[in-house]
Amino acid sequence: MDFRPKIVAFLCNWCAYTGADLAGTSRIHYAPNIRIIRIMCSGRIEPTFILKAFQQGADGVLVCGCHPGDCHYQEGNYKCLRRFKLLQKFTRQMGIEKDRLRLEWISASEGKQFAELVNDMTKTLLSMGPSKVKSSLEVEHLNV
Amino acid sequence: MEEPRIGVYVCWCGTNISKMVDVEAVTNEVKALPNVTIAKNYKYMCSDPGQDLIIKDIKLHNLNRVVVAACSPRIHELTFRTACEKAGINPYLFEMANVREQDSWVHTDRTEATNKAIDLVVAAIRRVRYHEPLQKRFVNVNPATLIIGGGISGLTAALEIANAGKQVYLVEKSDQLGGQVKKFDLTFPHLSSAQQMIRPIVQRVDNHPNISVFLETEIREVTGYIGNFKTAISVNGGDPVELEFGNIIAAVGLKPFNPEVISEYNYKEFPDVITSFEFEEKLLAGRILTVYGKEPRNVAIIHCVGSRNKKYHEYCSRVCCMAALKYVHQVRAALPSANIFEIYADMRAYGKGHEEFYALTTHRQIMFLMYDQQKKLPVINQADRSDNCNMIIEMDELLSGQSIEVPVDMVILMVNMEAQENVKQVVRAIGVSLCGNQFFIEKHPKLDPVATTTGGVYIIGTCQGPKDIPDSVAQARAAAARILGAIAQGSVPIEVTTASVNELLCCGCQTCIGVCPYKAISYDENNKVSIVNEILCKGCGTCGSACPAGAIISKHFTDLQILSEIEGVMSMS
Numbered sequence: 001m002d003f004r005p006k007i008v009a010f011l012c013n014w015c016a017y018t019g020a021d022l023a024g025t026s027r028i029h030y031a032p033n034i035r036i037i038r039i040m041c042s043g044r045i046e047p048t049f050i051l052k053a054f055q056q057g058a059d060g061v062l063v064c065g066c067h068p069g070d071c072h073y074q075e076g077n078y079k080c081l082r083r084f085k086l087l088q089k090f091t092r093q094m095g096i097e098k099d100r101l102r103l104e105w106i107s108a109s110e111g112k113q114f115a116e117l118v119n120d121m122t123k124t125l126l127s128m129g130p131s132k133v134k135s136s137l138e139v140e141h142l143n144v
Numbered sequence: 145m146e147e148p149r150i151g152v153y154v155c156w157c158g159t160n161i162s163k164m165v166d167v168e169a170v171t172n173e174v175k176a177l178p179n180v181t182i183a184k185n186y187k188y189m190c191s192d193p194g195q196d197l198i199i200k201d202i203k204l205h206n207l208n209r210v211v212v213a214a215c216s217p218r219i220h221e222l223t224f225r226t227a228c229e230k231a232g233i234n235p236y237l238f239e240m241a242n243v244r245e246q247d248s249w250v251h252t253d254r255t256e257a258t259n260k261a262i263d264l265v266v267a268a269i270r271r272v273r274y275h276e277p278l279q280k281r282f283v284n285v286n287p288a289t290l291i292i293g294g295g296i297s298g299l300t301a302a303l304e305i306a307n308a309g310k311q312v313y314l315v316e317k318s319d320q321l322g323g324q325v326k327k328f329d330l331t332f333p334h335l336s337s338a339q340q341m342i343r344p345i346v347q348r349v350d351n352h353p354n355i356s357v358f359l360e361t362e363i364r365e366v367t368g369y370i371g372n373f374k375t376a377i378s379v380n381g382g383d384p385v386e387l388e389f390g391n392i393i394a395a396v397g398l399k400p401f402n403p404e405v406i407s408e409y410n411y412k413e414f415p416d417v418i419t420s421f422e423f424e425e426k427l428l429a430g431r432i433l434t435v436y437g438k439e440p441r442n443v444a445i446i447h448c449v450g451s452r453n454k455k456y457h458e459y460c461s462r463v464c465c466m467a468a469l470k471y472v473h474q475v476r477a478a479l480p481s482a483n484i485f486e487i488y489a490d491m492r493a494y495g496k497g498h499e500e501f502y503a504l505t506t507h508r509q510i511m512f513l514m515y516d517q518q519k520k521l522p523v524i525n526q527a528d529r530s531d532n533c534n535m536i537i538e539m540d541e542l543l544s545g546q547s548i549e550v551p552v553d554m555v556i557l558m559v560n561m562e563a564q565e566n567v568k569q570v571v572r573a574i575g576v577s578l579c580g581n582q583f584f585i586e587k588h589p590k591l592d593p594v595a596t597t598t599g600g601v602y603i604i605g606t607c608q609g610p611k612d613i614p615d616s617v618a619q620a621r622a623a624a625a626r627i628l629g630a631i632a633q634g635s636v637p638i639e640v641t642t643a644s645v646n647e648l649l650c651c652g653c654q655t656c657i658g659v660c661p662y663k664a665i666s667y668d669e670n671n672k673v674s675i676v677n678e679i680l681c682k683g684c685g686t687c688g689s690a691c692p693a694g695a696i697i698s699k700h701f702t703d704l705q706i707l708s709e710i711e712g713v714m715s716m717s
Contacts, residue, residue: 024245035713044685056714073684
């Protein structure tokens, strides 16, 4: 079967999730391989959530929050950014390529940009092939 | 925890969902999952019969959790929560899967869209198993209101609230009330006197027994939360006075754009190039004279100064076109033989009576000249002695396609409305946010335009965005109505999806205190643990993700709930 990359996306309620809804109301089509999880603020995102998604077999993880300065909770997106930078160093050491984990800002009015982002990330993941995290974890599990 | 008994309902939304998602397949796929007691699909879940279906099933099958796969939770989450409540289960024991906006409307392959819907419903089922009942909470409302800003918006709101018998504290940073309107001669489109309008309002506010006015006063810090705010202000340099109030209205207004930065207009260079606000001073003084004390024979009015231009401000200030047309009438009345040039980029006459006003203006013997703002601004130059005028405007006239020279003795620049300089200080004090143009952000741009995301804090007038007097007044009365409503209720509901601390796990490191944007967490020295003030907490969850001990619970967005959702979306692949 053809490789269909699976993306788990964490979208903040106020900007990014609303932007994704707008893509819907505007009937802007995009790749169907994304699974969106709503959180109130990108500042809520724990590294565990992202690692869990990779562990479960996600080929890519996308985090979207409000643009800098527009956070509904004043500064949650900055906190997310700081944690994200740190986490990305860690995930690369784990062998998860940089492009599999993305943080982008999407406002409530950027339905089109959201759709383009999903298509762009899908394209990148298609060229990269499946993530090996899940299978490597399974092998290690057998060795124990 | 009692064993979850989940009812799952997949909505067709007519053909909106069912056309792209095989709702029957989704229903069948999830029917046999653990804890799913019943799974159904129906044409319109949000309709009364749709809701009744849920309510009956809850009672009949003794359900204790509900999942609805339908539109975005931003649209109907509240509808279904209310249905759950009606059937006697806690509204938070409900979860929604967004299979319309984020599935059927954005995909074109029915199999892919159906698979995605299954993933999303499975995720909602897994998540809802760990939902916990949350109780609605209320706080009492102090019936006094703080209004920041004594312009037309602030004054109107103050009178509205005070006339209802409630106390108002009106704080104004300048030494007088009346705001920008007090600087205007006439208003558009009726050409009625701004002074005759604003003066009685100021007088009524000054003499109102329920309004305390504080001039030359700024608000530096506000503490508390909806219904129970506090601030300390110092009056005339004296001892600080403490004020307590339940609601806040920010009506801090605007500042005229300074055109000095636009080199083409030589604003500071030529004394007869003036802003619209400076021209109002001349009108109020009753004489239109150049700096040489002469009546100008040629008057040009340039539109969009600092507006609709990425170099300055990209947004439109909405009122300047009509104000410019107002000046045509005033100049024509004062100087019957003067040449008047309206140099505009676009004419925006969208309001009630505005297009008619524009039509009327075209009969006043004036010349409309159009310029292309994105390409080249008109340039104001010094005239030669032989030109028989004070200055020359060089411009590319768009409609004729000609490069022309316009003789002028006075130029009025219709300057943009921009945010006040001290706006950041106000924003910090009252805990609201600014958009990229430094205007206050409303809670919802269409459905809740005077509220903010901070409970009990409202924004009215030009600090929310450029607007004219009628729009400012409408916002003022709207905010007053909202506040009087809350006062009449006596108490207001507050966020329930807050954070809380599991004291057994808390190690007292205080990381959470540093990340909270609302100062909602404090340290309990006796027990050496952090404690959350759940009235101040807005539920962003950033403390939850920062806590190294996993001691903070983000209610309704717990680790377990989110991790289950992640497992859910990935479980079928």
